[in-house]
Amino acid sequence: MKHIDEYRDGALARSIAATIALEAKPERQYQFMEFCGGHTHAISRYGIEDLLPPNVQMVHGPGCPVCVLPIGRIDDAIRLALRPEVTLCTYADLLRVPASGGASLLKAKAAGADIRMVYSTLDAIRIAEAEPDREIVFFAIGFETTTPPTALAIRLARRKQLSNFTVFCNHVVTPPAIRAILDTPDLSEAGRVRVDGFVGPAHVSTVIGTKPYAGLAAEFGKPVVVAGFEPLDVVQAILMLVRQVNEGRHEVENQYIRAVTAEGNLIAQREIAEVFELRAAFEWRGLGELPLSALRLRAAYAEFDAERRFAVETVSAADNPACECGDILRGLKKPAECKLFGTLCSPEMPMGSCMVSPEGACAAHWTYGRFRDKAKARVEKVSA
Numbered sequence: 001m002k003h004i005d006e007y008r009d010g011a012l013a014r015s016i017a018a019t020i021a022l023e024a025k026p027e028r029q030y031q032f033m034e035f036c037g038g039h040t041h042a043i044s045r046y047g048i049e050d051l052l053p054p055n056v057q058m059v060h061g062p063g064c065p066v067c068v069l070p071i072g073r074i075d076d077a078i079r080l081a082l083r084p085e086v087t088l089c090t091y092a093d094l095l096r097v098p099a100s101g102g103a104s105l106l107k108a109k110a111a112g113a114d115i116r117m118v119y120s121t122l123d124a125i126r127i128a129e130a131e132p133d134r135e136i137v138f139f140a141i142g143f144e145t146t147t148p149p150t151a152l153a154i155r156l157a158r159r160k161q162l163s164n165f166t167v168f169c170n171h172v173v174t175p176p177a178i179r180a181i182l183d184t185p186d187l188s189e190a191g192r193v194r195v196d197g198f199v200g201p202a203h204v205s206t207v208i209g210t211k212p213y214a215g216l217a218a219e220f221g222k223p224v225v226v227a228g229f230e231p232l233d234v235v236q237a238i239l240m241l242v243r244q245v246n247e248g249r250h251e252v253e254n255q256y257i258r259a260v261t262a263e264g265n266l267i268a269q270r271e272i273a274e275v276f277e278l279r280a281a282f283e284w285r286g287l288g289e290l291p292l293s294a295l296r297l298r299a300a301y302a303e304f305d306a307e308r309r310f311a312v313e314t315v316s317a318a319d320n321p322a323c324e325c326g327d328i329l330r331g332l333k334k335p336a337e338c339k340l341f342g343t344l345c346s347p348e349m350p351m352g353s354c355m356v357s358p359e360g361a362c363a364a365h366w367t368y369g370r371f372r373d374k375a376k377a378r379v380e381k382v383s384a
Helices: 010-023 037-045 071-081 092-096 105-110 121-130 147-159 174-182 203-208 211-220 231-247 266-275 299-304 325-330 361-367 370-383
Strands: 030-036 056-063 086-090 115-117 135-142 165-171 197-200 224-226 252-254 276-278 281-284 288-291 295-297
Touching: 010 231, 030 037, 030 174, 030 231, 037 056, 037 231, 037 361, 056 174, 056 231, 056 325, 071 086, 071 105, 071 135, 071 165, 086 092, 086 121, 092 105, 092 115, 105 115, 121 135, 121 147, 121 165, 135 147, 147 165, 147 266, 147 299, 165 295, 165 299, 174 211, 174 288, 197 231, 203 266, 211 224, 211 252, 224 231, 266 276, 295 299, 325 361
Parallel strands: 030 056, 030 197, 086 115, 086 135, 135 165, 197 224, 224 252
Antiparallel strands: 276 295, 281 288
């Protein structure tokens, strides 16, 4: 298929990997973080880590919006859904994310809450039109990629005068999360992993462009290469990062030139700015409270804000102490290093959000086999 097959050429991928091995200096270690969960899946699916030399390692980052959503916000959504007048519309992966006390939206639905899976914001709008006597709450989540459709749905609801439609907004923004990872000392000093450079997110960057990363690259002296999701995109981005490190550069480069520009999508940015503003702070799973890292509805659109209409007050809740999603999201651990991985935690019975979301690092490691098979072998050995 044109524009896909040419980016999955195995021989070319091996050739680029050989160049990485040739140019990576043997006396040093290179540690790059792929921020986006889509890149994590590409790396696992195509065995990209197996192509790299031992001194070039990839670290999984917090680029999964379902994974970084704190338990307290899932608890909020469950409380909203349990209100008799509310119909909560949500995406499928949010249904199974564990909340406090082993609860989940799926269990709340089984208990009688009116929770409906939707594929888009427009599905929620259609439900609001068809059922004017119900309070339709759309559980909005995602990075900058999925924020414009939510903004458009809110403006459409205003045009249609849908007084029964509101949004429970959990949209977060990418640059503050990158800053949070970089703005601490190395692992030995502060419990954070060393990062020599970033494979920058693809879909996010189609909206915000590459410019927002420039200040971070200059401030922290770390290169950023925005890359597409195909295997050749990723290995080329890694080569570009190796070259920047070798040359002592810390610039923002764009590997994904077929979809990303420096300016980004100005129309989408205007839609976001029209409807949303930055929150003072927002809690991220694994990263804690981050300033100016999430969005809320502007006062001009307050009538569509579920938090205002239903007086939502989030109470922070602790993660399952046995689940190591937080360390995995910070890059401190790989999924297979969690004791629950493949034993008590699997996609069929997830203990943490990283195993639920299709963009989660644990789900990626499980889906593509090698780590799943190792986990099963470990369980069988213990059981023998």
